[in-house]
Amino acid sequence: xxxxxxxxxxxxxxxxxxxxxxxxxxxxxxxxxxxxxxxxxxxxxxxxxxxxxxxxxxxxxxxxxxxxxxxxxxxxxxxxx
Numbered sequence: 001x002x003x004x005x006x007x008x009x010x011x012x013x014x015x016x017x018x019x020x021x022x023x024x025x026x027x028x029x030x031x032x033x034x035x036x037x038x039x040x041x042x043x044x045x046x047x048x049x050x051x052x053x054x055x056x057x058x059x060x061x062x063x064x065x066x067x068x069x070x071x072x073x074x075x076x077x078x079x080x081x
Contacts, residue, residue, distance in 0.1 A: 031065025032057060038067060044080035 032051060039047035051060040067073065 027065050028058060028061035031063070031068060032061035033064070034068045035060040035064030038064065038072065039080075042077070042080050047080055 035051050036048060039045075039051065047060075050056055051064075063076070067076070
């Protein structure tokens with residue numbers, strides 16, 4: 001019985017982890033595309049370059065996802081315009 005409960009918990013935790021990984025990956029990719037769209041829309045070459053610079057692309061993706069869900073932060077608009 002204990003072994004069965006352990007397997008159920010392990011499977012559930014693994015499934016949640018896999019779902020979370022894919023949700024974060026897809027969300028970051030969509031956020032990255034949103035960041036590029038914002039860079040073009042705001043006319044900021046620096047934002048565009050930031051999204052293309054290797055590891056910073058992940059940061060741009062997370063910020064882009066945040067901007068897509070909650071709106072563009074005011075500090076970002078003031079920084080690039």
